[in-house]
Amino acid sequence: MSGVRHHLLSFTAAGLGIALGLGLGAGPVAEDTVASHEGTTRALTDRAARLEARVQEMRAAAADDAKAVGELAAPLTADRLAGRSVLVVATPGATKGVVRRVGAGLEAAGATVTGVLTLTTTYVDPTQAQAPLEDLALRLVPPGVEFADGASAIERVGTVLARATVQRPADGEPGVDQADAARPGARIDRDAAEVIAGLDELDALRLVGKPGRRADLAVVVSGRGDLSDSEPALAGLLRALDAGSLGAVLAGPGRADAGALRWVRDATGDQLEGSLSTVDSLDAPVGTALLVLALAEQADGGSGHYGLGRGARSVVPVVPVLPALPASPAGG
Helix, strand or coil: CHHHHHHHHHHHHHHHHHHHHHHHHHHHHHHHHHHHHHHHHHHHHHHHHHHHHHHHHHHHHHHHHHHHHHHHHHHHHCCCCCCCEEEEEECCCCCHHHHHHHHHHHHHCCCEEEEEEEECHHHHCHHHHHHHHHHHHHHHCCCCCCCCCCCCHHHHHHHHHHHHHECCCCCCCCCEECCCCCCCCCCEEHHHHHHHHHHHHCCCEEEEECCCECECEEEEECCCCCCHHHHHHHHHHHHHHHHHCCCEEEECCCCCCCHHHHHHHHCCCCCCCCCCEEECCCCCHHHHHHHHHHHHHHHCCCCCEECCCCCCCECCCCCCCCCCCCCCCCCC
16 A cells, blocks of 8 residues: 555656646746737837838829929920810710819810710610611711711711811811801801710710810820720721811820720721820829820821830820020029
């Protein structure tokens, strides 16, 4: 019995020793773990603060760059479109903010904006092209409209719509009210107004402006969200606007990696042949200035693809050299 008690006492003492050792060792280990976690948290918090500060610096630098671009562009675009009238067309994918910025930039350059024409999904829907859109367009087609051989239904609609919204300044169309002829784009063409009213009735477009006012230049503002199904309708209208006016420019946000800008710049053969110009980066501070210069170039008979994105042939259109600044007085 004494041997058994001896073994029991030995096992009990050993167990107590192990338990006591574990208890004494666990405290420092737990403290080290907590300290490690706290150090990691502090490091991550500091890193996040540094990154946030860097983001704020970059935003401030971008704002400064935008201000500088605006200051530099102002002399280049001032009065560049004086005496010109411009129609703004917005595709279904265009954003309202970009469209408003375009209108303000055109007016700042001296242009008269005859209206903002917003196309709806009905206009670009291929299933609507022949009926009801073409049916209406052919019933209301104004005098002097000629359709290209082999033109599709939506191309004929585009031709009629272009005739109702743009013209070359030398054109002397019948039925024009001359009362406001002194202002560019202010004359009212009653046949054109009927076309706009009819397409509005079909929910194909919305016009902010007075129907029947026709511009001598056009800009089509696209968006990143323009679907490929809308390509035939937009391509047909672009061709018609360009052919029926002094010139047209397709402009859009981003780097022309999607939407109508990509379609046009990637077009081959005779899909969009002509003198149409394009401008990307419309959502950047430089975009509106590039658009103004591209429209001015169109009015002078030139064209090109401009911006910072895919397919651009040059960043900026060729502009006249600015006059030299007068010499400063001696000692000034």
